[in-house]
Every structure is written in structure tokens, then in C-alpha cells.
Amino acid sequence: MLLLQLFLSYLKIGFFGFGGGYAMLSLIQNEVVVRHAWMTNAQFADIVAVSQITPGPIAINSATYVGYTVGAQMGPAYGVAGSLVATFAVCLPSLTLMILVARFFLRLKNNRLVEGAMRGMRPVVIGMIAAAALLLIFPHSDAPGDRNFIDAWSWLLFGGVLAGSWRKVNPILMIVLSAAAGIAIYYPY
Structure with missing residues (x-):
């Protein structure tokens, strides 16, 4: 059941995480810390730090780490399964959309509606990155011992x-x- 929740959470993050890894941080934090309470804000901040210094996209690195941590709560053997589930789930929407869109992108690239949608998403991405930064600086959690690390x-x-x-x-x-x-x-x- 926990692996299914992990899969669905990261699938949602993958579908709605426009703008790259930093824009996804607020979504990841909301799912992992606020909604499911799988870890504290301090642990999440550590995951962000580790994900930034390891090669690869931050969203995939954090999904692997969170998946391992959540899976390991069920037992040591489930850590790897959790990391595979979370990583696959966060990558699945992008892979699916790229396969579907790649075929039509060259024809739609100069379409006014597509250009307008892309232009409209830019401020949202900036806002999501700012929200992620603010969540890391000013965590709002009632968990004991979960304090601001700044x-x-x-x-x-x-x-x-x-x-x-x-x-x-x-x-x-x-x-x-x-x-x-x-x-x-x-x-x-």
C-alpha cells in the first residue's frame, strides 16, 4: 500500500511539475512532508542538498532518495523497490508526453496557442521556484524537532x-x- 501511495504521489509530481526540478520542489515537499508525513522538513532539506550535488536532475535524484527512505520504512528489502517505484513514477509522465508530443511539436511550434501557453507558464515556474525556496527557508511544520535550519x-x-x-x-x-x-x-x- 505504501509503495502504491509513493507511486501515485510521484506520478502526480511528474504530471504537474512543469519547469524542471526546482519548480517541482514545492510539489515534492507538499507530498512528502505535508500530505504523507514520510519525513520532516529538516530531512527534506537534506534530500534537496544531496540531490543538488549528485549528477542528474534534482527531481529524479530526490525521487530516488525519498523512495528509498519511504520503502525502507517497510523493511530493508523495500528500500530499493521504493526508489525504483518513485523514480519510475516521476519519469513516466515526461516520457509519455515526449513520445506523444515529439511527433507533433515541429508542426505546432509556431502555433499561437502553443506559444501563448508556453509564455503563460513562465511566471508560474518562477513562482514555484520561489515557493520552494521559501518552504526551505521558512518551514511550517508542527513536527517536534522540525526546526528551521537557517x-x-x-x-x-x-x-x-x-x-x-x-x-x-x-x-x-x-x-x-x-x-x-x-x-x-x-x-x-
């Missing part, structure tokens, strides 16, 4: 990385320096 050091690191981005500092260097700062600041905790 503190003064986090804002200081964010400001440093933002300044480094404006000054065109190498992103790999910023990641390494941020990791070193995180270890120096948070290791005793």
Missing part, C-alpha cells in the same frame, strides 16, 4: 556565495569553500 551563519555563507557569483568566482571553488566553511562552523553539532 541561522546567521547560513545567511553569511549565502551572502558570500552571492557576492562571489557577482564577481564571477569559479563555482567549483565556491562549492569547495562553502563545504569547508560548513564543516568548520557546524562540525561540532
Whole structure:
């Protein structure tokens, strides 16, 4: 039953998650943390962090990780099954739509209705990305021990990385320096 719920949740995320992985984060958070309470906001934030640093799309990486975590609640053998179910479910809508749309896209590419629909979805995608960021910064959960992971050091690191981005500092260097700062600041905790 849990694997079916996992499949249906990620199928819904796959169908309605327009705009890529970051836009899907608010949908994933709503299903995983709010609706089913499979994990806390802090655990979800960890999943987002791990999904960002591993190769591949964030939605697929997070689906694999969440699926494994949820499946493992049923027993160690179900972790892999959960990751396969969630990953397949989040990919299925895109695969299906691409097979159906690919045939007609070249003919419809310059259609006014299609162009209007694409133009109309852009602000929604920006809003969904902003909603995901706000959910990670200001979690609204009543779970005990589920607190905001943002503190003064986090804002200081964010400001440093933002300044480094404006000054065109190498992103790999910023990641390494941020990791070193995180270890120096948070290791005793």
C-alpha cells in the first residue's frame, strides 16, 4: 500500500511539475512532508542538498532518495523497490508526453496557442521556484524537532556565495569553500 501511495504521489509530481526540478520542489515537499508525513522538513532539506550535488536532475535524484527512505520504512528489502517505484513514477509522465508530443511539436511550434501557453507558464515556474525556496527557508511544520535550519551563519555563507557569483568566482571553488566553511562552523553539532 505504501509503495502504491509513493507511486501515485510521484506520478502526480511528474504530471504537474512543469519547469524542471526546482519548480517541482514545492510539489515534492507538499507530498512528502505535508500530505504523507514520510519525513520532516529538516530531512527534506537534506534530500534537496544531496540531490543538488549528485549528477542528474534534482527531481529524479530526490525521487530516488525519498523512495528509498519511504520503502525502507517497510523493511530493508523495500528500500530499493521504493526508489525504483518513485523514480519510475516521476519519469513516466515526461516520457509519455515526449513520445506523444515529439511527433507533433515541429508542426505546432509556431502555433499561437502553443506559444501563448508556453509564455503563460513562465511566471508560474518562477513562482514555484520561489515557493520552494521559501518552504526551505521558512518551514511550517508542527513536527517536534522540525526546526528551521537557517541561522546567521547560513545567511553569511549565502551572502558570500552571492557576492562571489557577482564577481564571477569559479563555482567549483565556491562549492569547495562553502563545504569547508560548513564543516568548520557546524562540525561540532
